[in-house]
Amino acid sequence: MTPAEASAKSLEICRLAPVIPVLVLDDLAFAAPLARALVKGGLPVLEVTLRTPVALDVIRAMAEVEGGVVGAGTLLTPADVKAAKAAGATFGVSPGATDRLLDACEDHDLPLLAGAATCSEIMALLERGYTVQKFFPAEANGGAAALAAIGAPLPQVTFCPTGGITLAKAPDYLKLANVACCGGSWVAPKGLMQAGDWAGIERLAAEAAALPR
Ligand SMILES: O=C(O)C(=O)C[C@H](O)[C@H](O)COP(=O)(O)O
Numbered sequence: 001m002t003p004a005e006a007s008a009k010s011l012e013i014c015r016l017a018p019v020i021p022v023l024v025l026d027d028l029a030f031a032a033p034l035a036r037a038l039v040k041g042g043l044p045v046l047e048v049t050l051r052t053p054v055a056l057d058v059i060r061a062m063a064e065v066e067g068g069v070v071g072a073g074t075l076l077t078p079a080d081v082k083a084a085k086a087a088g089a090t091f092g093v094s095p096g097a098t099d100r101l102l103d104a105c106e107d108h109d110l111p112l113l114a115g116a117a118t119c120s121e122i123m124a125l126l127e128r129g130y131t132v133q134k135f136f137p138a139e140a141n142g143g144a145a146a147l148a149a150i151g152a153p154l155p156q157v158t159f160c161p162t163g164g165i166t167l168a169k170a171p172d173y174l175k176l177a178n179v180a181c182c183g184g185s186w187v188a189p190k191g192l193m194q195a196g197d198w199a200g201i202e203r204l205a206a207e208a209a210a211l212p213r
Pocket of ligand 1: 073074093096163183184
């Protein structure tokens, strides 16, 4: 898969909903009910971070949930890419980008939403052909104001800002011309998962899905 093809696919995924839930699961039993609640609430795109021992099994379980588009987050190495793809991830997300990671995603046909935080990082990805990127960590890096400023010299790059974004902050990003969607973990809080409050998570998803773009 070429970087241009990966970017086209990433854009298609980003356009499915205003928010991509960033999911950190410690318990495999939460996978199916969580995915069902998020999809039902209107957030079909699900980013499962590879930060817990059960993450690959969570991807396998969520890939079975109808209407979900499941990807793997926190991709750091070529081995992560192979494992995520084998588990059924249809896209990848990374906090940054390295040549080895980009090579692996291109070789294994996994569209990557690669992270960038500075103009030089954005330009390096753009030089390689990635016109859709993740802006991370968004809030710590200047927030929506920074992304608006980056859009002036680099309007050809479209972003999924992630990192520190909440329901209250998301509209500031979503109104920018260079933002396709936001990523965030606020729609799947640990407390609600542990309480089995799937209706509560569905409500959070519905609120996020209703954000104007
Ligand atoms: O896992 C990755 O690939 C990442 O780059 C990190 C995540 O996007 C952030 O952890 C988002 O989490 P919140 O700030 O809680 O919304």
